[in-house]
Amino acid sequence: MRQQILAPKNRKPIARTTYGGPQYVAVKGNVQRIELHRGCPWAKIHDYCYEPFEHEDFPIPQLVKNQVQILDMNFLARKDALDILKELGSKRVNGRVIKYELVCGIHFDLLTQETANILKKSRFVRPRIAWDGPLDDQKKIKTAIKILTKAGYKRNEIMLFMIVNWRIPYTECLRKLDLMKVWNVKVCDCCYDGGYKHAVPEYWTQKEMDDIRLKSRKHNQLVLFRIDPQPSINQYRGMKGLTFSMRK
Ligand code: SF4
Incomplete structure (x- = not known):
């Protein structure tokens, strides 16, 4: 049986987006939230998502907190993603290291062992992988989890x-x-x-x-x-x- 839509889909995004606006950089308490990239190669396929198809990169802004959340929907779609991850890992605020979080997660197709190792080394915490697709993607998801655990992440910190x-x-x-x-x-x-x-x-x-x-x-x-x-x-x-x- 196919899923039937129960409500007409003719409305604009409910969640607020930054698209079309300047790079988002804000401080909320002890956490700094930043944007480094917009755009996703799957934007024309995943019609539940409002991410633009066009890509736009932003420079690393001045970091002022030791906890930084990166809000990008698909940061790893950025061509120089690995260089940026390494650069982020070298940053310090008040002489102390910074912990990062990719709050919108990682697409499993873009996660390699090299990327996972750099994420861990650059102190990215609470890794998230997107499993929005069907059960049939189970083997790819299992592989992505294996990559993250091999990089040093504990299973119960993976989402x-x-x-x-x-x-x-x-x-x-x-x-x-x-x-x-x-x-x-x-x-x-x-x-x-x-x-x-x-x-x-x-x-x-x-x-x-x-x-x-x-x-x-x-x-x-x-x-x-x-x-x-x-x-x-x-x-x-x-x-x-x-x-x-x-x-x-
Ligand atoms: S992969 Fe993620 S960011 Fe890209 S279109 Fe799909 S849900 Fe949106």
């Missing part, structure tokens, strides 16, 4: 993005969560469109969206604590009377 309320059905996302448990990695469930706060049922029902949120939160607790730290919250409580949408 996999998983888009929900999109064409990948609810039950297929549950099967992806099963694998993430086997791999002992965390999930970043991203709800189309604009996050759980703004999303309306598009390809999934509201009940499915609520249920995957609950199960994803519980999944991360299990991975982090290796026991269920909140047994009073039953992640299967919403299963009664749930109607599943199935791909196969």
Whole structure:
């Protein structure tokens, strides 16, 4: 059975974007947020994403905090990405090293062992890999996790993005969560469109969206604590009377 869209898709992005504006650089508390690249080669294929297809690079701005979040949707699409990663690793603020985070994650097709080693050496923390596609990508995702662990990352600090309320059905996302448990990695469930706060049922029902949120939160607790730290919250409580949408 194919997923059916439940709401018409004729609106502009809900999430605010910086596209068309100047390079984003801001400080929020102890964290500096910066933009180094816009544009993605998959922008014409992934129609749930508002990233532009045209590429634009920005220089490394003056760094003023020891925690820096890079907001780029696909930083590794930048042609000189490895040089920039090395340069970032050499920077200091007040004589102390800087920890970086690629908050929008890495596309598994662009992750090589060399890149992962440089990320680790340059003190990039909490690596995220995008697994927005189907279960069929499982071997590629498993390989990407292996690359990151070989570079020195622990499994429970690795996160996999998983888009929900999109064409990948609810039950297929549950099967992806099963694998993430086997791999002992965390999930970043991203709800189309604009996050759980703004999303309306598009390809999934509201009940499915609520249920995957609950199960994803519980999944991360299990991975982090290796026991269920909140047994009073039953992640299967919403299963009664749930109607599943199935791909196969
Ligand atoms: S979701 Fe990621 S890979 Fe896909 S178009 Fe957006 S930035 Fe590119």
